[in-house]
Each structure stands twice: as C-alpha cells, then as structure tokens.
Amino acid sequence: MSKKILIIGGSPRKNGNTATVTGWVAEGAKAEGASVNIVDAARLKYKTAGCCSCYGCQVSQQFRCVILDEATDVVASFPEYDVVVFASPVYFFGLSAQIKMVIDRMFSLFKFSNGKTIHNLQKVNFALIATCGGDLDDSGVKLVDETIKEIVHFIGKTHKSLLIPSLVPTAGETANKEDVKEKAMDFGKKLAKW
Numbered sequence: 687m688s689k690k691i692l693i694i695g696g697s698p699r700k701n702g703n704t705a706t707v708t709g710w711v712a713e714g715a716k717a718e719g720a721s722v723n724i725v726d727a728a729r730l731k732y733k734t735a736g737c738c739s740c741y742g743c744q745v746s747q748q749f750r751c752v753i754l755d756e757a758t759d760v761v762a763s764f765p766e767y768d769v770v771v772f773a774s775p776v777y778f779f780g781l782s783a784q785i786k787m788v789i790d791r792m793f794s795l796f797k798f799s800n801g802k803t804i805h806n807l808q809k810v811n812f813a814l815i816a817t818c819g820g821d822l823d824d825s826g827v828k829l830v831d832e833t834i835k836e837i838v839h840f841i842g843k844t845h846k847s848l849l850i851p852s853l854v855p856t857a858g859e860t861a862n863k864e865d866v867k868e869k870a871m872d873f874g875k876k877l878a879k880w
C-alpha cells in the first residue's frame with residue numbers, strides 16, 4: 687500500500703535551502719508511489735508560541751491540543767501518517783524556532799500519569815531533514831540530529847535522517863547541486879519504502 691508522508695517544513699524562508707531539499711525528498715517519495723503532504727510551520731497561524739504548558743491535554747481524554755489554532759489539526763493528524771518528517775535549517779546549533787513551535791505541541795500526543803507514558807504514535811515513523819551552512823562537525827547539525835533521535839527514542843522508535851551541510855544561503859545555488867538532489871531523492875524513496 688502506498689505510504690502517507692507528512693513533512694513539517696520549519697524554515698522561515700519559503701524558497702530557501704530547506705524547502706529546496708524538502709521538495710526533492712517529496713519528489714523521490716512520490717516517485718515510489720507515496721502521498722506527500724508538506725505543511726509550512728512558519729506560516730501556520732498560532733494562538734500560542736509553542737506549548738503554553740496549560741496541561742489541558744493531560745486532563746482531556748483526547749490526543750489533541752486544547753488550544754485551537756492551525757497547528758492543532760496538523761499535530762493531531764500525526765498518527766494518521768506512516769512517516770512524519772521534520773525539516774529544519776540549523777539555527778544557532780539547534781532546530782529552528784519555527785519547527786520547535788510544532789514539536790512542543792506534540793506534548794498533546796502523550797499522556798503522562800503515575801510514572802507511565804502513553805501515546806498514539808505506535809504506527810508512525812519519524813525522520814529529519816536538516817540543512818546548514820557549516821560542515822558536519824562544526825555546524826550543530828549533529829546536535830539537531832541527536833535531538834530528533836532522543837525525541838523518537840522517547841516514542842520508542844528509531845529515526846532516519848538526511849543532513850545536508852555546507853550550503854550557501856543563496857537557494858538558487860543549492861537548486862543547482864545535483865549531488866544533493868540525488869541524495870535527497872534517494873532519501874525520499876527510502877521513506878516511501880519504510
């Protein structure tokens with residue numbers, strides 16, 4: 687059966703490096719028959735900047751944030767996908783603020799009580815696309831990968847990642863990088879077969 691993939695785009699730049707690489711990943715996944723939905727986290731309308739720690743989701747029986755804005759349905763839909771991909775530029779050695787706004791709202795997909803953690807993400811696989819200006823060792827991209835690894839480990843799974851270093855800010859130049867395109871499309875194909 688064809689895989690359903692959700693990509694959360696976490697760059698403030700609509701046509702920047704992360705969007706370019708994400709587009710190739712989507713192209714690769716579609717070529718293998720997957721359906722791909724890309725959500726632009728930077729352009730969702732939020733009522734709260736990230737999680738406001740109201741703990742309303744812990745009182746509610748639903749796996750859904752009680753703050754109703756454009757992030758609510760996106761996050762609540764994660765269990766409907768085979769693969770959820772976080773796509774982020776490396777900003778100051780970490781994830782972008784824009785993707786973190788969505789990730790923190792994932793609190794609503796967990797119930798924490800009596801030392802137990804319950805969630806509804808058993809069927810979902812998670813992946814990371816990260817782009818950065820520095821190289822693999824000095825850019826912070828490994829820290830970003832480690833962060834996603836820990837989140838996914840907390841869910842009880844392992845993740846796949848595509849880390850693209852050494853990109854100049856001019857997205858036009860990135861668009862001409864055939865080696866990056868090939869790598870990204872292969873990654874998309876891998877996600878579609880996961």
Ligand SMILES: Cc1cc2nc3c(=O)[nH]c(=O)nc-3n(C[C@H](O)[C@H](O)[C@H](O)COP(=O)(O)O)c2cc1C
Pocket residue numbers: 697698699701702703704705775776777778779780817818819820821824825826853854855857
């Ligand atoms: C605010 C800001 C912080 C950045 N911090 C880092 C960094 O810590 N490490 C790095 O290698 N590149 C850093 N960069 C470069 C970006 O990660 C890189 O250009 C990335 O591909 C941009 O993706 P985008 O076009 O999707 O925004 C930073 C860029 C900006 C604007």
